[in-house]
Amino acid sequence: MFSVSSYFSVEYLLILLPLCILLYLILPKTARRVTLLLFSYAFFWAVSGKLIVYLLAATLSVYAFGLWLGRILDAQKQALSACEKSEKKAVRSRYHTKLLRVVSLAVLLQIVVLLVLKYSPFFSDNLNSLMRILHIQVTLKRPNFAVPIGISFYTLQAASYLIDVYHQKIPADRNLFRFALFISFFPQIMEGPICRYSDTAAQLWDVPKIRWENFVRGSERILYGLMKKTVAADRLNLLIDNVFTTYDTYDGFVICLAAVCYTIQLYMDFSGTMDVVIGSGEIFGIIMPENFRRPFFSRTISEFWTRWHITLGTWFKDYLFYPVSMSKPMKRLTSRSRKRFGNHYGPLVSGSIALFAVWICNGLWHGSGWHYIVFGLYHFVLILTGSLILPLSISLAQKLHIDRNHIVYRILQIIRTFLLVCAGELIFRARSLGEAVGMLRKIGTDFTLDALHSHTLFTYGMDRKDYLILLLFLVMVFVLSLLKERGVRIRESIAKKGIAVHAAVWIAAILFIIIFGAYGQGYLPVDPIYAKF
């Protein structure tokens, strides 16, 4: 059977995507919409097989709930126009209750499906452990559901649609096919970005003709993503796999190295995938939201999360953080705590409760394991600490006449943030919480530079040549990122060039991948990391 394992696979890049582009080019507008939808379902079928039934069920149920919300909103509008001014508040309140019930039921349904499919083994394991501790002679059977790839992404996308309809930010979509395309668009269904209905639905339905400029920009971005994956992410995989699987045979220095390598690998794999995804969309003239904005230039952890997996961060901010912190009980708490703790620390009380909820969910969203929850809590503690010490840090800098915007101070902040991120990724990559603790303990108690002195560093899965190629590639990515950070629009300036320049870029990129890509004997290609979340 035809199957697709990732956006970097031959099946996607050389069969599915080119075939879709070809059909899209020759077909009229209406048929182009059908093509995109059919290819989206074909892609999902090729990735998840019969589990496509979950996607279809989610699409139909969310579409129906959207229509239901739309009908209640229409009825509210009519009732408001027909009633006296004095009655409007009561009418609004009556309809608000109805709307809230429907949207809660709709969102809950999607979340319950996600929880049952993805988390029931985790919950049953923990319940069984708890019952053993309490000497209760009952053992729950461990469920083992097949989980459709991309469920964590399309569930959040569906929930955002329902909540936006409820808030009247968007109208309920009456066109089932447009809505189905928004949920299932094949370049983004597996790993995001998590799009809002207002971001992509209209663009997807518009199906503009493929323009040469878009094809050039999209294909060049795809090649850049492929370079990140094959030259860096795959090259690092053997070393990371070796160290994280048998960490007890390595000293603290090697574990630190593996944590740094994993952070780089995760970035190269996920941002590389986003380059392929967003590049694929660009070819069709679809602009999807960016998921990365040069995260390793962040000065604080809080800033890091506004530059890394942006669409997940904004989802949690818009649909969890603000609704929780702006709820009536939380506002009352904020008001009371401001009187007690002042203007800076007061709002942090309710803010920290909302932030805690966000980071527990963020950790769990990534996977069902305690180390994911601890990963979330780790970032919660870092962000909260950053906010708590900010006034102290500003006043201390003023007293010591330190310019917090000085380049040296900023570079030190960037290095500190990077190291904190690497420590978090160590917890994230570990196979269990116990192993994460074991690795951190080894860093603290068994840290030597023996691997450097004895040159064993080159035996863990990367030889001298690998280190050199990786270093050169990282320097290239760093320079390109630095230029972009400073406002240099590299892609835009290349896009204006003629076909000869583009042909040179394509050939150079393909040759670069062929010559410096880590594939074949001695390498272990990395599976798409974010697809399993």
Next chain:
Amino acid sequence: MEQLYEILEEMNPEVDFHTETALIDDHLLDSLTVLALISELEDAFDITIPAVEIVPANFNSAEAMWELVTRLMEE
């Protein structure tokens, strides 16, 4: 408007609120600071800012915030 500038400058004295027009987009105000700011604005101007109004367009500049405040005061 002056009262708004005073609140903002007290919040973060390192930012020039008279000229900045991308306070959220450039991450000069993070989520917790926005929360503190909302609480201040609600008390100072006797308004209620609903969660749906917390979008970058309403908080990217002092001007935008002032527009939001005056609109909510009129409602």
